[in-house]
Amino acid sequence: MEPIAPITGMNDVLPERAPAWQHVERVAREVFAAYGYQEIRVPILEQTGLFKRAIGEFTDIVEKEMFSFEDRGGDGLTLRPEATAGIARAAISNGLVHNQRHRWYTLGPMFRGERPQKGRYRQFHQIDAEAYGFEGPDVDAELILLSARLWKRLGIEGLKLEINSLGTPEARRAYRATLVEYFSAHADALDADSTRRLGGNPLRILDSKNPALAALIAGAPRLTDHLDAESRVHFEGLCARLDDAGVAYTVNPRLVRGLDYYTRTVFEWITTAWGAQNAVCSGGRYDGLVAQLGGEHTPAVGWALGIERLVILMEEQGRTVSAEPPHVFFVMVGAAAERLALRLAEQVRDAWPDLRLETGLGGGSFKSQFRRADKSGAALALVLGDGEVERGVVALKPLRLGGEQEEVALADLPARIGSRLGLG
């Protein structure tokens, strides 16, 4: 039989690495709770039209990266490539945008059909923060502070914050026209990628990593010079609050984002440790999105971080997280011992609900079961063989505790385990 292969770019998170994921998710939930953000869960599948409308028809994501298909009724469905569109849709569907304010987070898988490489996968996982109904730069600042706290809690170092403002859609449109004019005048100097972008998303030319274009880009008209007055005030408000909080940042006038829905604030937390896949967390404001999806005009802002990238970063910085070993490993040799041991194990678990007790299922000699007991990292071994069964006792052998091996009567087992391990 041929084994069935996994799907390209879709990875298994094995038990060895799962504790790191759990840690990231647990800390994130705690930090969100500390700021009053509530969890919202939305479907992984949405109508294809939602993403086209939200993200933009001419973005790379929509043009060539979405996993789209028709269901049996002929409806066009798409595995979500990002979380914001679905959440904005859910807010509208559930009547949560009228005169209301919400701070939410969600977490889960996203799908984009790109070529996989380090830190980039076809199924990847994001933690996503969203705030609806807040107009001012205070929420922009809060979201950034929240993320900064997350890095601190996770012990991640070396992330740099870059921020920028794209202004209102009108200001952005005007700037875009200026930019097209500028780059068209120097069309012969552009490389292939930038020429392609000139028609679709000229702002992205500013983001080019091609050193040959550096001078040309440096001479391009600046977005910050074309900001409308209100957006400027908004941006200054954000900067002031970041200054107040002592969060270091760089204003990067070339920072634009790949998704069409951003307005005003955009930001990225980037790592200098990698090459191109350097964005660990990024987001911005999308005041027009809810209206664009058919809801009442509602200001909104949020960010998303990539769990895979965070976990890689933590590993590279030596912050590994491993599973909690069992407290107790039950060595049981012989048919009678095995049956009695399973019964006793249940009694112990009844007495100590938080105790981690692993049994030597599958049998094996004393030697091999003790080897497993040692490998499991358990502090204490329970030993049950024919001799103990006859005597009506269980042997307790400390593996990573002081003290001697002892035999205890069956009825005393839970209490004795508790006192050897120093449990409540």
Added chain:
RNA sequence: GUGGACGUAGCUCAGCUGGUAGAGCCCCGGAUUGUGAUUCCGGCCGUCGUGGGUUCGAGCCCCAUCGUCCACCCCA
């Protein structure tokens, strides 16, 4: 979509200028017959990614194909 590397036991890898496969780890058993990490001994494990071709003979050469990784692009 483009470019570059690599695909040998469950895992990490070795295999010289082509002569029908090795090590370590893991797992199992043993070292006075019921007690873990170390040490020693033994055991288990492979159609060398797949399909063609060249050759007396290919893991080593050629072609194709699939897959993985890295980079570009894009993004989390």
